[in-house]
Amino acid sequence: MAREVKCTQSAVSQHIRRLEKETGLPLVERRPRGVVPTGAGLILHRAVQEGLTALNDAMRLLDELRTGRHGSVAIATGSTTIRHFMGASVKEFRHTFPDVRLEFHTERSSERCLDALRTGLVELAWVTITPDVHGLEQRPVTDLDWVLAVHRDDPLAAEPALSLADLSHTQLIRPPAGTSSGRQVDERLGRGPTGATDWDTALLLAELGLGHALVPAVPGVTSHPDPLCLIPVRGLAPLEVGWAARQWSALSPSATAFADTVIAHLDAWGGTAGEREAS
Numbered sequence: 001m002a003r004e005v006k007c008t009q010s011a012v013s014q015h016i017r018r019l020e021k022e023t024g025l026p027l028v029e030r031r032p033r034g035v036v037p038t039g040a041g042l043i044l045h046r047a048v049q050e051g052l053t054a055l056n057d058a059m060r061l062l063d064e065l066r067t068g069r070h071g072s073v074a075i076a077t078g079s080t081t082i083r084h085f086m087g088a089s090v091k092e093f094r095h096t097f098p099d100v101r102l103e104f105h106t107e108r109s110s111e112r113c114l115d116a117l118r119t120g121l122v123e124l125a126w127v128t129i130t131p132d133v134h135g136l137e138q139r140p141v142t143d144l145d146w147v148l149a150v151h152r153d154d155p156l157a158a159e160p161a162l163s164l165a166d167l168s169h170t171q172l173i174r175p176p177a178g179t180s181s182g183r184q185v186d187e188r189l190g191r192g193p194t195g196a197t198d199w200d201t202a203l204l205l206a207e208l209g210l211g212h213a214l215v216p217a218v219p220g221v222t223s224h225p226d227p228l229c230l231i232p233v234r235g236l237a238p239l240e241v242g243w244a245a246r247q248w249s250a251l252s253p254s255a256t257a258f259a260d261t262v263i264a265h266l267d268a269w270g271g272t273a274g275e276r277e278a279s
Helices: 009-023 039-050 052-066 079-096 110-118 180-189 199-207 219-223 253-270 273-278
Strands: 028-031 034-037 072-077 101-106 124-128 137-144 146-151 212-216 228-232 239-245
Touching (some): 009 039, 072 079, 072 253, 079 101, 079 124, 079 199, 079 253, 110 124, 124 253, 137 253, 180 239, 199 212, 199 228
Parallel strands (some): 072 101, 072 124
Antiparallel strands (some): 137 239
């Protein structure tokens, strides 16, 4: 970039920082191998190419983005996650930012959510936190204990807790194959048949008495278990979930606001992962 505009790299960096200060928005994502423009950066770049009138319009649009009065936020996550984790957050965000559009891209696994993030399809991804995710930033939000969902008329409903050994004697509906939660269960229980493609389907099968669903204790499940009983399962590490972004500091204010809204609701539900560690 510096060579193209016949300036030194430091001069270009100073100009960008000055523009970011004036607009109040991140204009580039700074990566190890260079920089790429943010959504706000692209708006400003197009306006500069089109002329002064377009530049004035762009500055107005950037101000709306900065104050959260305009724009969109694209999020990758699973459909069951939207239902169980984000329902109340979406309602609050829409009330606070009525002109900001939320776009949800539903994927079947955390890996596919991360791929959507890498390719620039979305700004945020709600995922199972995993180590060694290169080029992305992850923020753990909450830990989910495992429960076995059984119909309240099932003999197991009277049990206060179950061990991994107990699960070998049940008609187990396991987490979806190829997902982070499915692999975690496979590591502890060995591979086995999976009876559902998502958590909601697993719960429905358990409700119909067609098996016992091993699922994370997500907010929507623990709040409305009837006619199911949720029995704690000992011996499985909690499932750590949270946000991922290409670069947290480069997120639009609206994206940051939505992420914070979800975190606040989960904090009210049962405390975030960081708070539980501190306690």
